[in-house]
Amino acid sequence: MDHDNVTAMDIVRSLPGIFKRFPTIAKGYYYYSIKDAQNTLTLGTLVENNAEKHGNRPAILFEDCRITWGDFNAWANRIAGYFLAQGLKKGDSIAVFLENRPEILAVVAGAAKIGVACAMLNASQKGNVLKHSVNLIKPKMMVIGEELIPAFDGIKAGLQPDHPTPFLFLADTNTLNAFGDAPSGYANMAQQISTFNSEDPVLSDPPRTGDIAIYLFTSGTTGLPKAAPASHNKFLKAYGGFGLMSLAMKPEDVFYCALPLYHGTGLVVCWGSVLAGGSAFALRRKFSASAFWDDVRRYDATVFGYIGELCRYLLNQPPSDQDRNHRLTRMLGNGLRPSIWKEFKDRFGIETIAELYASSEGNIGFSNFFNLNKTVGLSTAPYKLVKFHDGTRDPIRNRNGILQEVTKGDPGLLIGEITKKWGFEGYTQKDATEKSILRDAFRRGDSWFNTGDVLRDIGCRHLQFVDRMGDTFRWKGENVSTNEVENIIDGSGMVEEAIVYGVEIPKTSGKAGMVTLVPNSRTFEINKLLAFMRANLPAYAVPVFVRITHAIEKTGTFKYRKVDIQKAGYALARPSEHVFAWLPKTEGYIQLTPELITDIDAGMFNF
Known part of the structure; x- marks a missing residue:
């Protein structure tokens, strides 16, 4: 399918592969469809399940470090025990300020086990922007990597956390084996957690599916970052929808990720898919186009996570006779431009592009379930594409105040209906949440999430990304x-x-x-x-x-x-x-x- 339209015949051609994956798809749909917010299935229990089933298989590969699911779960348990001993409880939050390395996942998993939410601070931020992000959450404690101490020291004096020892240091090394020396004013977290119990915590009131697991920060149209809460259910949707339904992840798979783990694509989408397969997650500190394929071969990766720009950088590298010397056949991410879609698949031997569309805070997502070309796929959520004012994210209303849908095939502003089933978690700031909601759009009393993104329908309810609008x-x-x-x-x-x-x-x-x-x-x-x-x-x-x-x-x-x-x-x-x-x-x-x-x-x- 080299054209930009999706037909019924394109979908029919994909059906043999769908039937082959049907048991995995059915299992994935179960996790994707969990709606009970009181369910005790959470990020923490997903990690525990993998430790039980795949304890000796690798969970994380990073530089020369190999951590099994059993060891990773034990590590997370020690962190959970440490946080409990520090007086943290279900409903509290901590801030995490680390570059990509195994510690970031261990901290998130450990906190998740006891119902503590992690605010994933953008490792590129500094100064007033970083201070603003921290103050949006008011975390009890903050975990800072040695690599980011200079940036954090610039705002540390202006923070007033509600804890006697709020600043936790993690040396820029494999902290499972070495603790390093914490600077003045910081507690050495690796050293302190080493003495805690490695068994799964047993709680009288465990965290629930609907509880907040993480906060992701987004630069919206109001200027400074906004914090979007994401529940454990977001991980379950990624686990089922992407890990099982789209990719059919297995324990033998290795998922290579150079995307930042403070972003939803890296942490929720990619890691959520890894959790689904009991697979290995191969991390890189920061993306490098020149080192990408060497890493893929080094880790024997079978899947990788992308954003569109990353793919462009890879295509810009000089062609090599090694371009297909790897086992990587699947990729998961968003923003791959239609203009380079086929060229990328052909040059690097990619069979499955699981392109998706989603946002950290939104109530709507699309997935390229049928592995068709040049599309973000389809969604089971209710949505519409409507006319908008050029250069803005504002929809056009007619003289009766009603939004107007675009003609099929024309670019339109994507909006998702907010219902009991398709709720909008929004932001920590109520005014920011309200600004993203369109009310009385088509009938009195309805409400819709304004994505601020422009997409077009290319047939069979499959959409194609066009542009991101507004400020x-x-x-x-x-x-x-x-x-x-x-x-x-x-x-x-x-x-x-x-x-x-x-x-x-x-x-x-x-x-x-x-x-x-x-x-x-x-x-x-x-x-x-x-x-x-x-x-x-x-x-x-x-x-x-x-x-x-x-x-x-x-x-x-x-x-x-x-x-x-x-x-x-x-x-x-x-x-x-x-x-x-x-x-x-x-x-x-x-x-x-x-x-x-x-x-x-x-x-x-x-x-």
């Missing part, structure tokens, strides 16, 4: 909030006005950040602003392009003409304006010339 764009696999970046730039004291948006670069995935600004003095130094932004923003959120102007055009109601500015991109449209770019492997902004723009557009720079 957020995607770059380097991360959502960048324009308001957040604008607020940081405003705080520099160097500009009068600044408007941030995403622009497309040919032959590059996602949208690069760009800011149009008015300096507040004639002695404005652009690289002084760059240094300020690098100190206060994650690297992916620092604008790649800067347009310096004398005034930013506004509408009659004093709103910026953001769409017009965005269309101009980084073109040298006006002689009175100057455009700069922060090119790869350079230390500062460089003023653009027509020749440089030609090189950028030709793909000469690997952004």
Whole structure:
């Protein structure tokens, strides 16, 4: 199926593979469909079940470290016992600030066993953004990896957790074998948990399926990150829907993941699938395109987790006679562009692309269950695609206040109906939750979750992802909030006005950040602003392009003409304006010339 439409015949062709997987699919549907919030099936019990069934098989592979399911469960149990001894109880929360390594999974599993929720802090955050994220949750304790101590020390003095020893240190080593030395003001967590019992905890009031397991942070359209609670049921849906129904994971499988585990795709979708198979989870600290296939061969991986940008980076690597020298045949993730779908499968010998669509906080998800090309698949949840105002995430209402569905095949704003079965967990901030809900959309009293994403129906209720709308764009696999970046730039004291948006670069995935600004003095130094932004923003959120102007055009109601500015991109449209770019492997902004723009557009720079 090389075209962009799905027909009944495409689905019929996929049926032999579906029938072959039917027992696994039936089992997966059971877990996917669990609705009883009082059920005692949780992330913790899923880990315990694997320890019982596959105790000697590998659960985690990381660098030179191999941890079995039995050892991983015992590790999580010691962590659970330690947290109980620290006075933590069901309903409490802790913050987790670690890069990808086995400790992050052990802490999440250990906390889950006693009903303590983990707030998964973005390892790229620093300064006021990081402090804001922590304060959204008000965790009792915080687990900080040695690799992130410098960033955490920058906000530590401004936190006031409700615990006598709130700051826990984990050395940047295999803490099962070595504890390291904790800096002043931190308790050495690895050393302290080593003395606790390795048996499964027995609780009078165990955690339940509907309890919060984790908090995931999202950069929404309001600027600073929002915290979205995710229940144990999210793991069960990933376990059943992706691990069993889509991938048919088995104990012999090895799932390679270089996606950050503070994101839902890495932690819930990928790890949830691993849990379903009693499989091994092979981790990498950070994604590397040049090391990817060596890792796949080293771990003998059979599946990998992706986001679309990651696949683009892999395709950009020089072709090699080793491109098919591996056992990897399946991939699970989101954002694979239709334009590179077939090329990726053909070059690397991929048989199954389990593309999905979901969000940390949303009530709707799609899965490419039939392994069809160029689609996020279908959903059993009630949804509609509706007309929207260009450049915004706002739907269009007719004169009667009713939303209007798009013609089949046209791009539309995806909205999911909020019902008892398809609830919306929302955010920790009630006002942020309310802003994501559309009320009285088609009839009085109804309510719908506004995803802010644009998709199109390509046939047989299969959708294709088109774009992400509103004040957020995607770059380097991360959502960048324009308001957040604008607020940081405003705080520099160097500009009068600044408007941030995403622009497309040919032959590059996602949208690069760009800011149009008015300096507040004639002695404005652009690289002084760059240094300020690098100190206060994650690297992916620092604008790649800067347009310096004398005034930013506004509408009659004093709103910026953001769409017009965005269309101009980084073109040298006006002689009175100057455009700069922060090119790869350079230390500062460089003023653009027509020749440089030609090189950028030709793909000469690997952004």
